[in-house]
Amino acid sequence: MNEGLIRVVKDLVVHVVFDEQMPDLSEVLEVQNDRNSFLLVEKLEPGNIAVCLNINTDRTLEKNMVVKRTGKGIEIPVGEEVIGRIFDALGNPLDGLAPVSKDVKRRNIQTLPPRGSHFKPTKPEILETGIKVIDFFTPFVKGRKVGIVGGAGVGKTVLTMELIHNVAKSGSGLSFFTGIGERIREGHELFETLKERDLLKNTCMFFGQMNENPVIRALVGVSAVAAAEHFRDEDKKDILFFADNMYRYVQARNELATIMDQIPNEGGYEPTIFSDIKVLQDRLSSNENGSITAVQTIYVPADDLSDPAVQMIQHELDSIIVLSREVAEQGIRPAVDLIRTSSSLLSPEIVGDRHYMLSVRVQALLQKYESLKNIIAIIGENELSPADRTDYAKAKKLITFFSQNLHVTEDLNGIKGEAVTREDMLKGVEEIIV
Numbered sequence: 001m002n003e004g005l006i007r008v009v010k011d012l013v014v015h016v017v018f019d020e021q022m023p024d025l026s027e028v029l030e031v032q033n034d035r036n037s038f039l040l041v042e043k044l045e046p047g048n049i050a051v052c053l054n055i056n057t058d059r060t061l062e063k064n065m066v067v068k069r070t071g072k073g074i075e076i077p078v079g080e081e082v083i084g085r086i087f088d089a090l091g092n093p094l095d096g097l098a099p100v101s102k103d104v105k106r107r108n109i110q111t112l113p114p115r116g117s118h119f120k121p122t123k124p125e126i127l128e129t130g131i132k133v134i135d136f137f138t139p140f141v142k143g144r145k146v147g148i149v150g151g152a153g154v155g156k157t158v159l160t161m162e163l164i165h166n167v168a169k170s171g172s173g174l175s176f177f178t179g180i181g182e183r184i185r186e187g188h189e190l191f192e193t194l195k196e197r198d199l200l201k202n203t204c205m206f207f208g209q210m211n212e213n214p215v216i217r218a219l220v221g222v223s224a225v226a227a228a229e230h231f232r233d234e235d236k237k238d239i240l241f242f243a244d245n246m247y248r249y250v251q252a253r254n255e256l257a258t259i260m261d262q263i264p265n266e267g268g269y270e271p272t273i274f275s276d277i278k279v280l281q282d283r284l285s286s287n288e289n290g291s292i293t294a295v296q297t298i299y300v301p302a303d304d305l306s307d308p309a310v311q312m313i314q315h316e317l318d319s320i321i322v323l324s325r326e327v328a329e330q331g332i333r334p335a336v337d338l339i340r341t342s343s344s345l346l347s348p349e350i351v352g353d354r355h356y357m358l359s360v361r362v363q364a365l366l367q368k369y370e371s372l373k374n375i376i377a378i379i380g381e382n383e384l385s386p387a388d389r390t391d392y393a394k395a396k397k398l399i400t401f402f403s404q405n406l407h408v409t410e411d412l413n414g415i416k417g418e419a420v421t422r423e424d425m426l427k428g429v430e431e432i433i434v
Contacts, residue, residue: 002069004050006031009061011259012054012215014039016067023050026073026110031058032066039067040074040215042260053215053256055090075106076223078230083174086191086205089219094207095191109219109226113233113287124350127293130166130419131159133336133402136359136429138319138343139351140167142238143291145284147246147314150323150335151303157186159323159334160244160297161193161408166419168199173238173290174231175199178224179207181217181248193408204228210248214259217252225283232290239292241284247299250277250309267308274312281316305340319343332403338366358429362398365433369395397432 004023008015016029016039023029023041029052031037037060039052054061076091077100086095091106093099125142129135138146140163148156168175179187187207194200204227208220221243231237243249250273257270265271284294298313303325305311314320321341328335348356372384372392381389407417420428 002071004029004048004067004069006061006063006065006067007049009054009063012057012213012256013259014052014054014061016050016052018048018050021069022048023069024073028055028070028072028074029067030070031061032068033058033060035060037061040219042256051260054213055215057213057215073108073110074219074223075108076227077104078107078227078234079105082204082227084200084203086187086207087223088212089206089208089216089223091223107226107230109223111226112283113229124345126351126422127167128422129163130421131162131334131406132404132420132425132428133334133338133341134163134321135420135422135425136355136362136402137336137338137341137346138321139345139355140293141318141345141350142293143286144318144345145281145294145296145316146319146321147317148295148297148321148323149300149305149310149314150298151300151325154323154325154328154335155333156297156299156323157182157244158406158408159321160242160295161190162334162406162417163295164190164199164203164240164242165193165197165407167240168194168202169197173202173240175203175240176224176228176242177203177205178221178241178243179205179209180221180243180245181208181210181212181252182244184209184211186244214252214255217248218256221246221249221280225280228292229283232287232292236289238290241292241294243294243296245299246296246313247301247309249280250313265308269309273309277309277312277316281313318345332399333406333409334404336402338399338402339363339370355426358426358433361433362429365391365395365398368392369399394433398429401428401432 004016004018007017025041027041029039035058037058038055040055041050042053043051081100081104088094127140127142129140148159150156194203206220206224208216228239228241232239253276254270262271284292286292298310300310301307322337323335324337327337346359368391405415405417410417
């Protein structure tokens with residue numbers, strides 16, 4: 001018998017007792033009620049108890065309802081039919097268009113690529129974003145991970161949308177956008193932006209927005225990654241993977257841990273925070289079939305960059321773009337904190353000697369600017385030595401130079417957006433500091 005009975009219903013957690021054969025972890029169970037509700041097996045406990053998650057928040061579940069095994073996990077459609085469409089975490093369309101045919105190939109979202117997949121080292125390929133501050137401080141290298149870190153309202157989503165606009169329109173590879181626990185309005189705006197600029201034909205979108213329960217919000221990133229893996233491994237495509245917001249994934253997992261009565265770690269997050277982040281990040285990798293270049297926004301609660309979850313996610317990234325409220329208040333866009341922004345890819349082997357040496361000189365000038373600011377506040381700029389005054393002026397010019405009008409904000413402020421080539425950006429920096 002592949003059936004069990006519901007014994008406990010506690011919020012989104014449902015305990016199902018099986019007499020004989022136990023289900024597998026991450027298997028979908030079907031409740032034999034009018035709605036054919038689905039449960040997801042999260043944990044197996046002694047006494048033939050399967051601890052499950054109520055995927056669709058069905059409040060009609062009751063004790064002693066019969067539950068049937070399906071023998072399958074969550075499966076989402078993959079292949080050419082999903083390009084240009086929007087899906088939820090379960091692979092259901094959200095764009096109001098016709099459902100995906102049942103004949104379309106499907107993939108279990110928990111299925112990992114075959115072991116032994118490896119990435120053959122090749123010469124690093126730099127993708128130009130047209131955004132000066134990113135191309136200079138955090139070069140966008142194919143197959144690597146970039147994080148956009150910042151508090152609420154400092155421009156993380158806007159910068160992500162600009163990257164999608166500039167990089168995706170080149171038509172190289174396939175773009176994925178995953179909305180994890182963010183506002184529905186932002187998802188709608190992104191969809192309309194891509195539609196207007198005819199970029200949907202190279203884009204797949206997955207959304208589990210902030211109105212969804214934590215089960216859906218925790219699953220949507222996994223579903224999008226599974227679809228990206230299919231295109232990388234089966235269709236040999238290069239993928240641009242955008243996730244907004246990776247912190248919300250941790251937040252959703254944390255909510256689930258709370259309702260499952262798990263004891264939090266010393267940082268206040270779920271005890272499995274390390275493995276939750278690590279498993280998802282490790283799947284955003286490249287191999288001999290193709291590459292996944294990931295751009296992830298990370299919300300910083302209370303603008304605290306030392307938050308344990310923020311630190312944990314940052315450890316998995318190659319480049320960190322830090323957006324600052326202090327910079328935003330000065331009217332500089334994008335509001336990038338040039339001192340805290342860093343990248344392990346800013347090396348002569350990747351960007352070349354010219355770019356690397358310029359970056360060293362720029363960082364030195366910006367560090368000096370920070371130290372001189374406090375002195376100037378007390379004694380004034382005129383009291384500085386001529387050399388210090390010159391360096392201070394150069395640093396101010398650099399800060400202005402790295403601000404830029406964005407294409408995706410044209411409709412809001414009426415100012416035409418600009419894209420700057422890497423060569424022009426390096427020339428501009430040389431003119432200021434040489």
